[in-house]
Amino acid sequence: MKNFSPSTLYPKNVDLTNCDKEPIHIIGKLQKRGYLVSCNLQNLNITRYSEHIGDIFDLNHIAFFEQPIHAIFEKIDIDILVILDYLKEKKVVYQEVVINSSKFTLIAHKNELEYIIELEPNPIHIDPFEYQLQLSDIATQINEKDTLQDKCDYAASWIKQYLEYDRVMIYKFDADWNGSVIAESKENHLESWLGLHYPSTDIPQQARKLFLKQGVRIIDNVNSDPVSILSSEAMSEIPLDLSNSELRAVSPIHIEYLQNMKVGATLTAAIVINKSLWGLIACHHYSSRFINFYQRLSCKFLTQIFSTSILLDSKNTVLDQIKNSAKVRTILIDQITQEKDITLGLSRFEYTINDLTNATGAAIYIDNDLTLLGSCPEPARIKELLEFIKTSTPDIIYYTESLSEHFPIAKSYKSIASGVLCQFISKTKKDALIWFKPEVIQTVNWAGNPEKTVTVDKDHKLSPRKSFEKWSVEHEGKSEPWTDQEIAEVVSLHKNITDVIIEKYNEVRELNAKLKMAYEELESFSYSVSHDLRAPLRGIDGFAHIIKEEYFESLDDFGKDSIKTIIDSVEKMNALIDDILEYSGLGKKQLQFRYFSLPKIVNEILPDLKKLYKNVTIVISEDMPEIYGDRNITGLLMKNLLENAMKYSSKKEEPLVTIGSLTKNTFFVKDNGIGFNMKHKKTIFGVFNRLVTDEYKGSGIGLAIAKRVVDKHNGKIWVESLENKGSTFYFNLGTHE
Numbered sequence: 188m189k190n191f192s193p194s195t196l197y198p199k200n201v202d203l204t205n206c207d208k209e210p211i212h213i214i215g216k217l218q219k220r221g222y223l224v225s226c227n228l229q230n231l232n233i234t235r236y237s238e239h240i241g242d243i244f245d246l247n248h249i250a251f252f253e254q255p256i257h258a259i260f261e262k263i264d265i266d267i268l269v270i271l272d273y274l275k276e277k278k279v280v281y282q283e284v285v286i287n288s289s290k291f292t293l294i295a296h297k298n299e300l301e302y303i304i305e306l307e308p309n310p311i312h313i314d315p316f317e318y319q320l321q322l323s324d325i326a327t328q329i330n331e332k333d334t335l336q337d338k339c340d341y342a343a344s345w346i347k348q349y350l351e352y353d354r355v356m357i358y359k360f361d362a363d364w365n366g367s368v369i370a371e372s373k374e375n376h377l378e379s380w381l382g383l384h385y386p387s388t389d390i391p392q393q394a395r396k397l398f399l400k401q402g403v404r405i406i407d408n409v410n411s412d413p414v415s416i417l418s419s420e421a422m423s424e425i426p427l428d429l430s431n432s433e434l435r436a437v438s439p440i441h442i443e444y445l446q447n448m449k450v451g452a453t454l455t456a457a458i459v460i461n462k463s464l465w466g467l468i469a470c471h472h473y474s475s476r477f478i479n480f481y482q483r484l485s486c487k488f489l490t491q492i493f494s495t496s497i498l499l500d501s502k503n504t505v506l507d508q509i510k511n512s513a514k515v516r517t518i519l520i521d522q523i524t525q526e527k528d529i530t531l532g533l534s535r536f537e538y539t540i541n542d543l544t545n546a547t548g549a550a551i552y553i554d555n556d557l558t559l560l561g562s563c564p565e566p567a568r569i570k571e572l573l574e575f576i577k578t579s580t581p582d583i584i585y586y587t588e589s590l591s592e593h594f595p596i597a598k599s600y601k602s603i604a605s606g607v608l609c610q611f612i613s614k615t616k617k618d619a620l621i622w623f624k625p626e627v628i629q630t631v632n633w634a635g636n637p638e639k640t641v642t643v644d645k646d647h648k649l650s651p652r653k654s655f656e657k658w659s660v661e662h663e664g665k666s667e668p669w670t671d672q673e674i675a676e677v678v679s680l681h682k683n684i685t686d687v688i689i690e691k692y693n694e695v696r697e698l699n700a701k702l703k704m705a706y707e708e709l710e711s712f713s714y715s716v717s718h719d720l721r722a723p724l725r726g727i728d729g730f731a732h733i734i735k736e737e738y739f740e741s742l743d744d745f746g747k748d749s750i751k752t753i754i755d756s757v758e759k760m761n762a763l764i765d766d767i768l769e770y771s772g773l774g775k776k777q778l779q780f781r782y783f784s785l786p787k788i789v790n791e792i793l794p795d796l797k798k799l800y801k802n803v804t805i806v807i808s809e810d811m812p813e814i815y816g817d818r819n820i821t822g823l824l825m826k827n828l829l830e831n832a833m834k835y836s837s838k839k840e841e842p843l844v845t846i847g848s849l850t851k852n853t854f855f856v857k858d859n860g861i862g863f864n865m866k867h868k869k870t871i872f873g874v875f876n877r878l879v880t881d882e883y884k885g886s887g888i889g890l891a892i893a894k895r896v897v898d899k900h901n902g903k904i905w906v907e908s909l910e911n912k913g914s915t916f917y918f919n920l921g922t923h924e
């Protein structure tokens with residue numbers, strides 16, 4: 188008979204440098220306690236068997252690989268075909284059998300090519316009724332525990348009591364697959380491992396994958412050598428996948444690891460939440476220990492109940508948090524809508540953005556204005572941080588729980604802000620909302636130095652570490668992490684704010700349109716009113732002149748004065764109407780841009796003004812550049828500035844008005860007249876705002892016209908003045924190349 192061992196397919200030199208790639212599911216070996224035999228799915232001929240199968244079958248008389256499976260099982264009075272028939276519907280079939288007067292559990296499953304039959308001795312008898320009562324009691328108790336910790340503590344203690352291992356641990360994985368013991372039940376004399384952390388290399392990724400497939404596994408005796416599985420010639424190149432096997436041998440490296448820990452037997456049950464490995468129930472015994480198949484099944488069942496219970500609790504907690512933060516978010520958005528101001532809405536009232544997450548501080552940076560809530564870094568630091576965030580991600584959201592790792596300057600305020608979550612309001616990254624979480628200094632106790640998970644012996648062989656002595660590492664500069672839910676809330680808040688902004692923008696657009704209409708109506712109204720006033724005014728003026736010319740001498744002094752006042756007032760009124768018409772007419776004017784000479788315009792205006800203010804000297808700078816704008820209305824601007832300059836300096840001894848340019852876009856009209864207090868520098872550009880009495884004629888509209896002309900060009904006008912010394916009015920008509 189020819190024996191082919193599939194161990195040729197399993198790499199010979201698996202060590203710690205490549206153990207994460209070790210194909211442990213095709214290890215080709217079996218734990219010694221049980222037996223394996225497999226056969227072809229079609230012809231039922233035997234394809235493989237474990238090398239010690241002669242313990243239960245009479246090997247000497249049978250050439251194994253030439254036999255159909257039922258032939259050898261017939262010899263021990265087992266109708267294997269009936270059992271295998273069940274595998275048409277089920278994934279696993281198990282049955283109690285007696286072989287040579289010993290009890291076994293027969294466990295059968297199949298893969299694409301073969302039926303795999305495992306036989307595990309089962310000396311343990313369990314009363315099924317009592318067993319069921321126990322299980323349902325445990326299931327109820329788990330569900331009744333309120334907190335995750337209570338559930339874990341309870342689970343650890345019932346498994347300890349029920350399966351009688353020396354140590355039972357609930358082991359939880361973190362995001363990097365490092366694990367920590369979060370609950371433990373143990374024999375009193377053993378040192379506690381509660382709170383200890385284990386590096387991810389202790390359970391390599393392919394082992395974690397196997398846990399997902401096969402919920403509960405035991406090693407009944409760490410120190411017994413595994414047995415090989417022999418294959419027929421036809422199957423020798425096809426590895427046997429033992430992923431679903433109950434008896435699969437364990438990686439030699441794992442065995443060495445357990446031996447280093449002095450562990451004699453283990454049971455491991457996978458805690459699977461949302462289809463991924465959340466943690467393990469890990470049982471250690473310091474001598475060999477066997478748990479039968481049915482106990483393992485119930486352990487699997489209870490672990491599932493435990494996993495579901497944790498999942499439900501965490502879902503409920505998350506739901507509560509979502510409900511709470513959704514409430515806060517709705518209130519914040521209402522506040523923003525009512526206040527019509529994002530910063531006020533997010534910071535002024537009972538609820539602020541600091542209530543949206545578990546942050547301890549928050550900042551709002553809008554329109555270059557920084558508002559701080561709770562515990563935040565200095566404003567200058569926050570601005571600096573925002574500049575860093577802007578350039579460090581193309582996204583409009585950024586978060587980290589260890590800021591100083593990415594932005595070393597932040598070390599100085601790590602106690603306030605090791606965690607940062609920043610949401611920019613728009614893609615321009617100008618405005619932002621930021622949340623801060625403080626540093627939480629953590630002491631992580633590792634089971635042995637996590638940097639030294641291997642040791643090198645004198646033959647230069649790498650072995651799993653031998654020391655499991657507590658090794659403490661302090662973690663600095665880290666905050667509590669930002670949860671998915673916190674990030675989701677911030678993203679939702681941002682979306683809500685954007686919606687409000689868009690809504691407000693539309694409102695503003697509508698209001699603008701209405702304002703424009705109202706403005707136009709007002710302009711045509713003031714135009715028609717002013718226009719309509721002209722006719723009666725002309726009538727009054729005509730009659731007043733007739734009275735003056737025909738009846739003046741016959742009037743008494745009061746009558747004479749009254750006629751003069753009427754004629755003066757009419758003149759004033761006419762000037763006012765002229766100005767108002769000019770002012771309101773400006774709104775409608777379409778500008779026609781071109782370059783032209785300002786001195787030329789001045790020279791056109793000057794003759795009329797000279798008649799009124801004869802004594803004023805006018806100096807026009809010679810090297811003035813051409814100005815770009817609408818020539819007609821720029822004439823109005825110059826007329827008003829020039830007239831004011833001459834009017835308000837005319838009573839001085841040597842009145843002087845200079846017209847010139849400061850730059851190629853900025854022009855000025857300067858006088859040495861009465862000047863005014865600079866506190867009026869803005870109001871004088873409003874309509875009817877006069878700083879003088881009737882001593883100086885005027886309607887109070889001139890500068891409003893000047894400003895309107897400049898505004899229509901998108902330019903700027905401003906003044907510098909000193910009482911009794913004079914004023915200089917500067918303007919530009921926008922910047923043009």
Ligand code: ADP
Nearest residue numbers: 831835862871877878879885886887888889890
């Ligand atoms: P007004 O018709 O009264 O001149 P304006 O609108 O042109 O109206 O000017 C508003 C006010 O600004 C004036 O009443 C005057 O008090 C002040 N003002 C304007 N220009 C000058 C100037 N060049 N020197 C001093 N005061 C001035």
